[in-house]
Amino acid sequence: MASYDLSRRLVAEAFGTAMLVATVVGSGIMATSLTEDAGLALLGNTLATGAMLVVLITVLGPISGAQFNPAVSLIFAMSGSLQKRDLGFYVLAQFAGGVAGTISAHLMFGLSLLDLSSKVRTGGAQWFSEGIATFGLVAVILAGIRFEQKAVPWLVGLYITAAYWFTASTSFANPAVAFARSLTDTFSGIRPVDLPGFWLAEISGAVAALLLFNWLLQPAETASTLSSEAKS
Template identity: 60%
Template sequence: MNDGLSRRLGAEFVGTAFLLATVVGSGIMAEALAGGNVAIALLGNTIPTGAILVVLITMLGPISGAHFNPAVTLVFAVRRDIPATEAIAYVAVQITGGLAGVWAAHLMFDLEVLQISQKVRTGSSQWFAESVATFGLVFTILATLRARESAVAMSVGLYITAAYWFTASTSFANPAVTIARGFSDSFAGIRPQDVVPFVSAQLIAALVALVFCNWLLLFRQSDHSQ
């Protein structure tokens, strides 16, 4: 493995780990402080997640592209922006980084490190919500890359902040996040048996978003040339 790839994989690992530590840790903190008010707990989970995405993408984007998400990596692999072998390595470190972030959150809050979530997240509305959330995330990334690359970090952070509230699933939109949250019996958790439908919806929606963006952005480009 060359040094450049090692650094990219290191960035994807630590970025995904910090993302999950934030998602799960802020969920634990928010639930503890909200006094049973689920809306306040969700708000306390939402703001840190959107904020950390801006920070992580700004810091690590120049190194690895700051995917932190197998669905995003799949899109860039299909676009041939990243070789298939590197994409597989990205996904592996995203998943392991996500698990490391969950375990770090548990340690920080003095909880049992190894957990299995009991939080039910299933049904057609949840799966459709994940499709919408992931389509919107990929659309945001690709369209913002075309419009103003320097705005990607802020756009993604703001999109996820909004999608926590307008989607029924609270916008996981990320297979690595979904898998890792299966191992946290906390506010942010998801039962392991609910993970596969979520991930399937995310991956399909990511590819649909890529097809749509290929059409839309090509249309815009030709329109501006007229």
């Protein structure tokens, strides 16, 4: 596989995050303009987001890894898949891309560039949901890379599509996307004051998934070999 320099990887991360957020915010605006049924609006928002994730991970994965998510980048840095010195740059690119995505969605629908959200998303159930959502996302990514790397775009897209519906928080599972969504007072928004609880839950869920799956994905043969080598 071709290797890409940091500047190209960062542009891919920023562009991918921007497109993801534009999809989340834009499809939410479109859905609520077409129906007053909240369930139907969420379905439209969900399908668009899941589909866009499949596309973005497929086309940008070979360049940057298609992380689009500071929690995922942190896990990759902790596991050695991403150089630690690049982590900060990835996170900045993702946050910048997320803001650009919100601005783009607002421009497409004739709204002000940025508008702080007033939508309340807080409380133990919401935070626990975000922890579960991010745990599951990281688990799917790690296991997908281990067993069926070519399927990862579909696995992530399908997981997020499902997680929109089985979590009380509608599965943000991404600190950069959560921040970008705090800048839109539309269907997909979140109050800025609610961000710290979401961020803490997302990072905690991601780290917990890494710890569990580092153990879970280690074959018994490997563990036995390591034990034998230690004894000899």
